[in-house]
Amino acid sequence: MRSQKKVVLVFLPSESGVDGARSLYGEHELNPLFNWFNRSIRTMIKRSQFAIPPLSLMILSSLEVPGVEQSICDMRFEEFPFHQHWDLVGISVQTGMAKQAFALADKLRAAGIAVVLGGAHVTLFADSCRPHADILVLGEADDLWKELLADLAAGTLKPLYQSSSFPDLGISRPVSKQSLIKNRYFTTNLIQTGRGCQYSCDFCNVHLLNGRRLRRRAIEDVVSEVERFQQHDRRIFFFVDDSINADPLYARELFRQLTPLKIRWFGQATTTLGQQHELLETFARSGCQALLVGIESIETKSRSAHKKNQNRAGELAGAIKTIRAAGISLYGSFIYGLDGDTLDTPAAILDFINETRLDVPGINILRPTPGTQVFERLRQEGRLLFDPLDVTAYRYSFGQEMLYKPKNIPLDAFIESYSTLTRQVFSIKNAITRGFAAPRAKSAVMLFNLFYTHLYSLSRHDLRCQLETGKREKTILPYAK
Ligand code: SF4
Numbered sequence: 281m282r283s284q285k286k287v288v289l290v291f292l293p294s295e296s297g298v299d300g301a302r303s304l305y306g307e308h309e310l311n312p313l314f315n316w317f318n319r320s321i322r323t324m325i326k327r328s329q330f331a332i333p334p335l336s337l338m339i340l341s342s343l344e345v346p347g348v349e350q351s352i353c354d355m356r357f358e359e360f361p362f363h364q365h366w367d368l369v370g371i372s373v374q375t376g377m378a379k380q381a382f383a384l385a386d387k388l389r390a391a392g393i394a395v396v397l398g399g400a401h402v403t404l405f406a407d408s409c410r411p412h413a414d415i416l417v418l419g420e421a422d423d424l425w426k427e428l429l430a431d432l433a434a435g436t437l438k439p440l441y442q443s444s445s446f447p448d449l450g451i452s453r454p455v456s457k458q459s460l461i462k463n464r465y466f467t468t469n470l471i472q473t474g475r476g477c478q479y480s481c482d483f484c485n486v487h488l489l490n491g492r493r494l495r496r497r498a499i500e501d502v503v504s505e506v507e508r509f510q511q512h513d514r515r516i517f518f519f520v521d522d523s524i525n526a527d528p529l530y531a532r533e534l535f536r537q538l539t540p541l542k543i544r545w546f547g548q549a550t551t552t553l554g555q556q557h558e559l560l561e562t563f564a565r566s567g568c569q570a571l572l573v574g575i576e577s578i579e580t581k582s583r584s585a586h587k588k589n590q591n592r593a594g595e596l597a598g599a600i601k602t603i604r605a606a607g608i609s610l611y612g613s614f615i616y617g618l619d620g621d622t623l624d625t626p627a628a629i630l631d632f633i634n635e636t637r638l639d640v641p642g643i644n645i646l647r648p649t650p651g652t653q654v655f656e657r658l659r660q661e662g663r664l665l666f667d668p669l670d671v672t673a674y675r676y677s678f679g680q681e682m683l684y685k686p687k688n689i690p691l692d693a694f695i696e697s698y699s700t701l702t703r704q705v706f707s708i709k710n711a712i713t714r715g716f717a718a719p720r721a722k723s724a725v726m727l728f729n730l731f732y733t734h735l736y737s738l739s740r741h742d743l744r745c746q747l748e749t750g751k752r753e754k755t756i757l758p759y760a761k
Contacts, residue, residue, distance in 0.1 A: 376676030554599025582620030
């Protein structure tokens with residue numbers, strides 16, 4: 281008889297450029313030279329450890345329950361180990377990759393292996409997941425997973441694990457990296473400091489999944505995790521928190537205590553940081569190299585159309601210049617195709633990037649994620665391009681697919697203007713210039729811009745194919761005539 285129950289937690293790759301350069305609309309139609317370049321870039325992305333570890337699986341695999349042994353299978357790097365014995369397989373399901381998750385779950389269950397599904401998609405669309413699982417976990421799983429593992433050891437598993445409140449992150453739950461293979465990743469020093477967001481942008485599901493109340497981990501827990509992680513991996517740290525500077529007192533104290541550890545770190549923040557001078561200085565002093573900021577739109581009407589009201593459009597450029605002047609590089613993420621956008625928007629985005637000297641621009645198309653307010657609104661307005669009842673059709677991509685009709689711009693004109701914008705923003709010359717101009721993390725900035733130069737060319741190819749196929753087959757894209 282086996283003494284330990286064996287559990288594996290699975291993370292799936294996406295089918296698009298999100299995990300490397302991959303066409304959604306027929307790579308075979310590209311020319312052979314481009315295909316070869318495409319494959320080389322994909323390999324390079326893997327070799328240069330572009331990927332970061334799956335944080336939620338890191339957290340769950342760190343929970344210790346007597347009689348249970350856990351591991352992680354990251355299918356971006358390996359096949360599922362069917363040849364081994366598993367008592368339970370846990371699959372993290374995101375809506376953009378739900379089809380692949382269900383296919384794997386069905387295959388495992390057909391082979392007699394019990395499957396538990398959890399993650400954002402399962403929490404929002406439990407009914408459609410039930411036929412593919414033995415067990416569902418709904419909501420943040422920090423406490424539920426421990427209960428489930430104890431039930432597995434005792435032979436008393438239940439079909440559903442669901443909690444009525446969000447876990448208290450103030451309770452100490454040390455995270456371990458022992459299930460990760462270090463050299464696969466850009467860094468294994470991934471640390472979550474908090475969850476939740478007080479804002480309500482209608483294209484985002486963070487406030488739906490993690491709540492509007494900010495929940496923070498205890499500062500001493502984060503500091504001791506940094507000390508522990510540092511012993512095994514001296515690479516960069518990545519602090520995961522959608523709004524770390526929304527609680528400036530917490531953030532200032534945390535990074536003040538981290539300063540003596542002399543780490544280098546990346547993180548996320550809002551552009552309000554440009555007005556929080558003391559906190560900005562603390563960030564820079566504690567080793568902050570680069571931050572990801574969600575700019576989304578520089579136009580007031582587009583921001584208010586999507587409830588992005590937390591910082592004013594007119595203050596964005598000044599905030600970005602102030603943060604860069606403090607010696608921190610910025611990845612600024614835009615969304616084109618918002619309801620206030622017009623064909624003049626791309627020129628305004630381009631001017632903004634040039635004026636602020638943004639280090640890595642990310643030019644996204646609005647993605648109506650099923651379950652968000654914007655998805656529901658577009659459904660009611662008849663603007664979704666795939667069947668709203670099949671939410672798995674709304675897959676992730678790297679700006680490679682239109683999922684909806686923009687409000688003020690015909691679809692073909694939108695695709696043309698988006699393609700022109702990405703061609704203007706990303707070139708090898710711009711990548712090199714941005715790399716040298718970046719306040720910090722110069723080589724990472726250059727590398728990101730080089731990858732994006734290629735990935736956005738893939739986006740242009742796929743969008744063109746989608747438009748042509750839609751017109752030819754008169755299936756989706758009904759108004760793109
Ligand atoms: S986009 Fe950012 S600020 Fe807006 S709700 Fe999501 S996490 Fe919060």
